[in-house]
Amino acid sequence: MSTTKKNTTTKKSLSSDKLIALYMDYVLENEKTPKSVYRFCKDNKLKEDEFYNFFGSFESLQKGIWERFFEHTLKVLETSPEYHEFTNREKMLTFYYTFFEMLSANRSFVLFSLRQYESKLKNLEQLKGLRKQVKHFAQELINEENETKNLKVLKQSEAIFSEAAWIQLMFLLNFWMDDNSAKFESTDVAIEKSVNTVFDVFDNIPLERVIDFGKFLWKEKMA
Template identity: 55%
Template sequence: MATKTKTKKITDDMIISMYMDYVLEHEVVPKSVYKFCKINDIDEAVFYENFGSVEGIQKSIWSKFYTNTKSLIEKNKEYDSFSNKDKMLTFFYSFFELLTLNRSYVLFALPSDRTVLKNMEQLKELRRHVKAFSAELIEDGNSTKSLKITKHNPRLFSEGAWLQFLFILKFWMDDGSAGFEKTDVAIEKSINTIFDVFDNTPLDNIIDFGKFLFKEKFV
């Protein structure tokens, strides 16, 4: 059995699956690449062909969550015709559906303190992806506006979208509602708010969003 495993082509997705199974079964991060490879019966050289460290796997998992979500939503033939707001909503809904399928791992991997999430090393690649996606949406919207004064700053918008993402991530982690329906509400209100801010009509939705946060004790 060991010979068959070692001659089998090992992919990065397979190593990620091995890692996720390992941490959920042992409730601890592997202390070394050597021990991780020995338990999973793979050569260290094969591991290093795909990742430079255990930390590299952690980052890649979040990057895979993003790319898999993006691939899924782009398969929708109607996606290209969506408004930018609806594209963002579709992304967030789909991303958190994927996280729900991997909830046990996410809850293991992330701290409960939302302020810590902002600087987590394993989220850096995801942050880059989310900001690039958000900036692309706002740049697309700017391309349809002739007046410079009505155009929006992609860098500012993308940073706001990332902060909204972190808020929703923490909300989802703490959400005990059936089917995580409260997270769906939070996504809708949050995305509506950030787009309204950039459309210069923020007041009603910001108040609505604030009431929601107060009710759920997140402010």
């Protein structure tokens, strides 16, 4: 009877977030990914079919981790009363600051995950779900701004802006991975300058920001 009760309790408490936490712990403690779902479940006293109730493979679980990073970031933003009063520029800045704070809190896992394979493209496959989320987030920002503009010629392209936001995130991610500054302050500066540059490009006043951003990148590269 006690065994049945224990198994029932485990089943009830199991969730996709719990599986993600177990997977991240395994990777950090063993400095490698699990060899099989069967072995991973056995080590964590789970049935294999319980894993498949949430993820079809380790690859889908890895994608789920990045999607959770995004979802938790958005949840933090949505619960802030000030956020809803921000301009789109401020919303994007706050999004990046919060997102990279979350990455920094999980830096050891993120660095392992993004350097797992020799092929950079293979490492980036886990970001497919995150890419959709970030592009959708950027499209919503531009939709809000376009609704306030009466002239079609002044409206910003949602597709271009959302793609720019994704490229920007990839640049910032690479920057953050190599950032050795205290509290990753250089990444914060890169976020501010890159976001201002992108928004200024869409506001048709890019020159000063682009030059300033270029100087910053050159300084960081040569340091």
